[in-house]
Amino acid sequence: MKILFILLLAASTLSAKLNVAAAYPYIKELTKEIGQDKVAITLLSQGNWDPHFVVPKPSLIAHLRNSDLLILNGASLEAGWLSPLLDSANNPNIQENAKGYLELSDYMDLQDIPKNVNRSMGHVHAEGNPHFILDPHNVIKLAKVISLKLSLLDPANQGFYQKNFEAFKAAWEKKLVSFDKKMEACRGMNVIQYHELFNYFLRRYGINSVDNIEPLAGVSPNSKHTLELINTIKRKNIKLILQDVYHEHRTAHFIADKTGAKVVQLPHDVGAMKGTGTLEAFYTTLVNTVCR
Ligand SMILES: [Zn+2]
Incomplete structure (x- = not known):
């Protein structure tokens, strides 16, 4: 009986998916490419919404409470809407600086960084322009960062994530040639x-x-x-x-x-x-x- 229990436990650990919360649709798509059937993704916004002012559904709080990883665009794009949601979810695993927290802007070269910031400049993006996903050449770097984070949280599947990243990279490089x-x-x-x-x-x-x-x-x-x-x-x-x-x-x-x-x-x-x-x-x- 005890052995059966251990076997069942082992099986459930093996099949457990990483719960990932993605702030924006492009993050969901990239995470899906790398994580495939090893991740379950909750999307916090919709593609046709204003990304600066998302009005999140309250039902997302329960998802965030169970998330292993939260992936944000960063550079303050979520500054106007995410904090109350995170406070309500109260999940220490996905708070800033926790292992399950990833801010993609940390890995990007931000443009349009203002020399000085004051109110006369409007609701300026003080850390730089956060809309870096618009450059298709940033996609491979973002996919790499996500694959490293998934590997960190789920080291048993590191080879799987690495393989998916390599395949994605090869395919995307071909697309870049045609876009360029x-x-x-x-x-x-x-x-x-x-x-x-x-x-x-x-x-x-x-x-x-x-x-x-x-x-x-x-x-x-x-x-x-x-x-x-x-x-x-x-x-x-x-x-x-x-x-x-x-x-x-x-x-x-x-x-x-x-x-x-x-x-x-x-x-x-x-x-x-x-x-x-x-x-x-x-x-x-x-x-x-x-x-x-
Ligand atoms: Zn903006």
Whole structure:
């Protein structure tokens, strides 16, 4: 009887999945690639939501209470919404600095780091621009970090995670070649965007983000700035206005009407728009919409 119990215990330990909470859809997709059937993933937000202001479902608290690992974007992207959820879950395993806590921004080279921060700059991203997932070249590094963390928490499956990472890396490198090739034709293009969501993507491919519809990060458009934008677009012959899915679209279309520039809607994460449900589809949509 005792032996049977030990056998059952061993079997249940072997088959137990790591419970992972992912702040954003791209984190879920990457974790799925590496963890596959060894992980059970809870997603805290949706791809078409404003990532700065997620309104999490209360039912997520129970999931967070049982999570072995929490993976965040970091660089304060979750600063406006995650703390109350973590406080309610009260799970020491996934608190900041615990073994089961991973902030991806710690492993990224952040851009747009402000030289000095004050209120006149709007709701600025004080640690730098947190939207690094927009550069498809960051994906392999993020997958590597996630594979190392899964291995740390579940060393018995280290070889499995390593193998999945290597396979993912090889496949993604091929995709990068095709993204890079396609984007080459658009180098030097000038665009306007709503919020500085797409900077990492645009810089990767040598596209200039001339100005934003927001006068300051996180501040709604005003008529003075909108009129300035109309002049800038005419003067610099800007053809494209990049609109995200969650801000109002009226200002972009108003500017387009006055200038002849074209408004295109872009996804900022996996699942933000129809047909962007995988990492590959997400970046393919970005590439094909910006550089057609
Ligand atoms: Zn932002």
